[in-house]
Amino acid sequence: MKKLMILSTGGTIACTQTEEGLMPTLSADDIMAYVPNAGKIGRLETRTIFNLDSSNIQPEEWRDIAGAIYACLPDYDGIVVLHGTDTMAYTASMLSFMLGNVNKPVVITGSQLPVGHPQTDAKQNLRDALITAASGIKGVFVVFDQKIMLGCRVAKVRTTSQNAFESINRPVVGRVRLGRVRLVAPPSAPKGIPSLDDAIEPNVFLLKLIPGTRPEVLDDIARLGYRGVVIEGFGLGGLHCLRRNLLEGIQKLLDANVAVLLTTQCRYEPSDPAVYETGRLALELGILQAYDMTSECAVTKLMWVLARANTPQEVRRMMLTNYCGEVSLPSGAQEA
Secondary structure: OOEEEEEEEOOOEEEEEOOOOEEEEOOOHHHHHOHHHHHOOOEEEEEEEEEEOHHHHOOHHHHHHHHHHHHHOOOEEEEEEEEOOOOHHHHHHHHHHEEOOOOOEEEOOOOOOOOOOOOOOOHHHHHHHHHOOOOOOOOOEEEOOOEEHHHEEEEEEEOOOOEEEEEEOOOOEEEEEEEEEEEEEOOOOOOOOOEOOOOOOOEEEEEOOOOOOOHHHHHHHHHHHOOEEEEEEEEEEEEEOOOOHHHHHHHHHHHHHOEEEEEOOOOOOOOHHOOOHHHHHHHHHHHOOOOOOOOHHHHHHHHHHOOHHHOOHHHHHHOOOOOOOOOOOOOOOOOO
C-alpha cells in the first residue's frame, strides 16, 4: 500500500462558519476525519503547514509549501496539498517551476464548499487526489471535479460551480473514474533528479488593458520598483498606440530594465502579437511573448525567471524554455 502525505494549507475545504464569515479553522487531521474510508487508498500521514484563506497565500507561502513538499519526496510515494481555490492556479504554476524533475505525484486539490457542508465536493476531490497520488504519475497536478490537470495549465474559470477549474490550451492529463486513474494526455517524464529551486522575484505586476489605458500607468510600475510586468492585451495581443500611446510607456519600461511580457485577455488559444500592426510594433521594441501560457503561469514563470536571470537576454532565453509543459512554442521560437 502506498505511503501518502497530506499537507494542509487552509482554504474553503478547511473552513467553518464564524461570526466573521467562513474561515479556515480545520487541521489536516480534522479534514480527514470526514473521509474515514480514505485509509483504504494508502497509508496516510498528515501535516498542517498553515491555515490561510488562499487570498492570503503569497510568494512567502509558496516557498513554505514547496519546501514542505520537497522534504516529503524521499519518504512518501505521493503528496496531496489541500489549498483554497481562489489562488490555487497561481500556487500550482509556481510549484511546477520550484519543484524540478518531480519523480512522484504532487497533487493539489480543494473544494468549493467546506468539508462539513452537506453538499460538499471536498470528499470526492480529496479521494480523487489521493487516488492520483497513489497512481505513480510523475509531476505537479491539480485534481478537481474528477479531472487531473497539469499544474501549470490550470485556471479557475467559475466562482461557485464544482467544475471550477479547466485545463487551458492543453488536454487534461486524465480523469478519475470508479476509483482508478484513466490517463488521457500524460506529461513527459522528468529528465533529471528532483530539485528545489525556490528563489522568487515577487515584484511582477499584471496589467489588464482596457480601451483608454494611459501610458503613465506604466511609468508608475517602473517607479514602484517592479522588475517585470505581464500585460494582458486585446485579442491576439493588441494594444492601442493612438492618442494614449502605450508603446511609449513600454519603451520607458524596457529602458528601465523592466521585463515586459505580452499575453492575451482571452482564456483559450495563444497570443500572436505579430498578426496586427499594434502588436508587431510592440514586438519590435523587444517585449516578450507568452504564447499559450495562462496569465497565472505567465506571472509566476516571470517571477521565477527574474530571480535567476541577470540580463534581458537571459530573461528571454529562459522565458523561451519550456520547463514543465507550460508553453507550446511555435517552430520559429528558440528554446535553450
